[in-house]
Amino acid sequence: MLLERGHVMLDPKFLEFLDERYGIKFNDKRLVERAMTHSSFDNEHKELGIGDYERLEFLGDAVLEINISRYLFKKYPELPEGKLTRLRSDIVRTDSFARFAKEINIDKYLLIGKGEEKQGARQRHTLLEDIFEAFNGALYLDQGNEVVNEFLKKVVYPHIDSGEFSEDTDFKTHLQEKLQQSGEVEIDYKVIDEEGPDHDKKFKVELIANGKILSKGLGYSKKHAEQMAAKRALEEL
Amino acid sequence: MLLERGHVMLDPKFLEFLDERYGIKFNDKRLVERAMTHSSFDNEHKELGIGDYERLEFLGDAVLEINISRYLFKKYPELPEGKLTRLRSDIVRTDSFARFAKEINIDKYLLIGKGEEKQGARQRHTLLEDIFEAFNGALYLDQGNEVVNEFLKKVVYPHIDSGEFSEDTDFKTHLQEKLQQSGEVEIDYKVIDEEGPDHDKKFKVELIANGKILSKGLGYSKKHAEQMAAKRALEEL
Numbered sequence: 001m002l003l004e005r006g007h008v009m010l011d012p013k014f015l016e017f018l019d020e021r022y023g024i025k026f027n028d029k030r031l032v033e034r035a036m037t038h039s040s041f042d043n044e045h046k047e048l049g050i051g052d053y054e055r056l057e058f059l060g061d062a063v064l065e066i067n068i069s070r071y072l073f074k075k076y077p078e079l080p081e082g083k084l085t086r087l088r089s090d091i092v093r094t095d096s097f098a099r100f101a102k103e104i105n106i107d108k109y110l111l112i113g114k115g116e117e118k119q120g121a122r123q124r125h126t127l128l129e130d131i132f133e134a135f136n137g138a139l140y141l142d143q144g145n146e147v148v149n150e151f152l153k154k155v156v157y158p159h160i161d162s163g164e165f166s167e168d169t170d171f172k173t174h175l176q177e178k179l180q181q182s183g184e185v186e187i188d189y190k191v192i193d194e195e196g197p198d199h200d201k202k203f204k205v206e207l208i209a210n211g212k213i214l215s216k217g218l219g220y221s222k223k224h225a226e227q228m229a230a231k232r233a234l235e236e237l
Numbered sequence: 238m239l240l241e242r243g244h245v246m247l248d249p250k251f252l253e254f255l256d257e258r259y260g261i262k263f264n265d266k267r268l269v270e271r272a273m274t275h276s277s278f279d280n281e282h283k284e285l286g287i288g289d290y291e292r293l294e295f296l297g298d299a300v301l302e303i304n305i306s307r308y309l310f311k312k313y314p315e316l317p318e319g320k321l322t323r324l325r326s327d328i329v330r331t332d333s334f335a336r337f338a339k340e341i342n343i344d345k346y347l348l349i350g351k352g353e354e355k356q357g358a359r360q361r362h363t364l365l366e367d368i369f370e371a372f373n374g375a376l377y378l379d380q381g382n383e384v385v386n387e388f389l390k391k392v393v394y395p396h397i398d399s400g401e402f403s404e405d406t407d408f409k410t411h412l413q414e415k416l417q418q419s420g421e422v423e424i425d426y427k428v429i430d431e432e433g434p435d436h437d438k439k440f441k442v443e444l445i446a447n448g449k450i451l452s453k454g455l456g457y458s459k460k461h462a463e464q465m466a467a468k469r470a471l472e473e474l
Contacts, residue, residue: 054318055310058325062299062306069299073292081291088295145382 005049010036014109022104022151026142035060035138036106036131038121040113050111053134060137064092064156067149071157090165091156098125099220100155101132102200123200163231164224171230175207178237185209189226192216205229242286247273251346259341259388263379272297272375273343273368275358277350287348290371297374301329301393304386308394327402328393335362336457337392338369339437360437400468401461408467412444415474422446426463429453442466 010033018024026032039052140148179185193204207214207229217229247270255261263269276289377385416422430441444451444466454466
């Protein structure tokens, strides 16, 4: 196959998915393609002149930061600065962004070179994080910040609202305080199952109070699963 | 003097200055007052219910980051991500933000408690940085991002354009390359003067090539003064 400069390699299925799921239509398809392209792919197809995601990542990093900051600032009018900062840094972590990246199928449609593909780069969390940032940078340039914010309402903010991040609501501490109102309670969390492949593992934990199983929780990390178990226990008390 | 809740302690001269110099009129004066208030002042005047700058700093930090990132992204369409990132981190440093803070008279008008005042907090760079961020957070909430961007066009971007930051244009390297085109050249930079009080020091350096003084430079740090000397020498070559 002989390809010419300007030929779009990004799978049109990704654009259809963005439109159907999020109502996003890029004006500049080359821009979103660049956001989805690793330098190894660009190097193998220099004749296409795609470029790579790296500069868009620089911009997208700041785009995500302002939107998430504004969301937290307004959602938690009473939270002091220190807790806001800890919560934000828990959200903008590599693993969180990698999860969001997979939620929008970045892992399926990103473009990488053959060598990187063999080494499993497609599932590497740092790469997925970078491309999630670059994608938001491209969306910002193409459609402006309010479209980015609408997109984040579907992809990021629901995870904040569900209490997945640490300074949001500390369900474990709440539960402990509640249970100890009626005397000493010994609370244990035990991992009872790990599901899924390494790059997409989920943890299941049991919450045990004074030897009795109170609830179970499923999460993207042990800590997250423990919080989810404590949350459920609180709901059931 | 008996003061009531809601009484504004921020000097109206600061608001006049913002209007005259930058065309900025805050709708919510309590908001800009809070941005200018250290917790020590709030604690001494609890009855006024001012609050302090800290949450606004959390927001303003991200506001500055996105605007400066966008400016750099557009100004340097060829600069790779690594250099953009280094340049951005050189701009968002404590000392740079403290300088910008003084440029808009934050040091004159900020509100701090008596104990902090005695300890010289008014000139502390970390405090000036924080309040500069908080001020931008307040401006963002009160007037929106485009007004912030217009403000930064007057207060921050000119410093970027003048080459004060390191990955922008490295005048020292350029000069060395240029001078060495006609053989080996020994280049020295010598600090010949330091002006101003500790919190607002300026450095003067001489640029000496093969024993001959080529130019002088004045800057906010030794590195900055050296860059300015090299810049001038390049202009004169």
